[in-house]
Amino acid sequence: MGLAMILATILGISPEAIAHGVTSGDKGYIQESTGVLPIPFIYLGAKHMMTGYDHLLFLFGVIFYLYRREDVAKYVTLFAVGHVITLLSGVLFKIGINAYIIDTIIGFSIVYKALDNMGAFQRWFGFQPNPKVATLVFGLFHGFGLATKILEYDLPADGLLFNLIFFNVGVEVGQLLALGGILIAISYWRKSKSFLRHAYNANVLLMMLGFLLMGYQMTGYFAS
DSSP states (O other), rough: OOHHHHHHHHHHTTTTTSOOOOOOOHHHHHHHOOOOOHHHHHHHHHHHHHHHHHHHHHHHHHHHOSSHHHHHHHHHHHHHHHOOOOOHHHHHHHHOOHHHHHHHHHHHHHHHHHHHHHTOOOOOOOOOHHHHHHHHHHHHHHHHHHHHHHHHTOOTTTTTHHHHHHHHHHHHHHHHHHHHHHHHHHHHHTTSSHHHHHHHHHHHHHHHHHHHHHHHHHHHHHHH
């Protein structure tokens, strides 16, 4: 946590800024919007996913050892299903969770996936948790992360359901675009001799980033 506070100070990042948020400009637009607005909300959803470092780090961990397209599609679909369920239900039924707590859990999801890739659970506990179930469950938490932040902006009821659906469409478009870039990069890396040599260290780094995100969010929680 101390390291997170030091880095936040050096980089000029406030705890509020690193919560699972929406930019101030987007916030104003969301609050003032009325009626069904497909294109703007698709754009906002895609923008959120393309800049959502926590989502992208988790997805990177999920596909790290997936070589077949069918497997990638299955896991990404599970993550998307979880994300959609809690984003829609969280906003429509106004299920609010403290943003810092939910984002700490999201940071933990990155740590979990890195440990899973490193084979830690098999070594420590003698069994392997079901990765598909874990992906779906953490997808639910990722969806709650954005739902919690959106609830703070008190969206107009006019066109709310359709706008949320369009926002989810944008999220999935952004996810596919980001995933395409990740798959291209990791596919080239897998062809090199350095992949197997550095795969473990890459997941150690992924785990450290997850812990750092958890530290950021815990700092924000205790400072708020």
